[in-house]
Amino acid sequence: MTNQALLEALGKEIRARRKLKKLTQAGLALRANVHPNTVSLIERAETVARVDALLDIANALGAALSQLIKAAEDRAAHH
Template sequence: MPPERPPEWVLARRRQVGSFIRGARQDADVTQEGLALRAGIDRQTLNRIEQGHASARLDSLILIADALGVPLSHLVRD
């Protein structure tokens, strides 16, 4: 049995977080590859997070925020 799909509002927030990550990365003038290397995560995983296709683990969010030099709250704000 496939896993249940999250509600649409959760998917919308996931896309919003991905957008905040992409914006912070672009503000830092860093490529996805560069950020993935700095954060120690797979580039494809980062791409899926930025696109909102994958949920980011808390550890990944912490690594991304640290690699960008921004507070974690900057990436998950309302």
């Protein structure tokens, strides 16, 4: 699995969990205390997010960062 494939899968995982919580990108950004553009860029795999931003996003989604990474790895492996 390439780094790009994992970044894309992570973005899709964050988007899916955000939508399950019925949050907009702006709503998630507000909860995670990150810039709304950050959420958008991560979801589209157009940036490599800093670990602290990913931790904040995971917490805002009610998940551990390790859960997000594992789900992204599984998602990337199946596509």
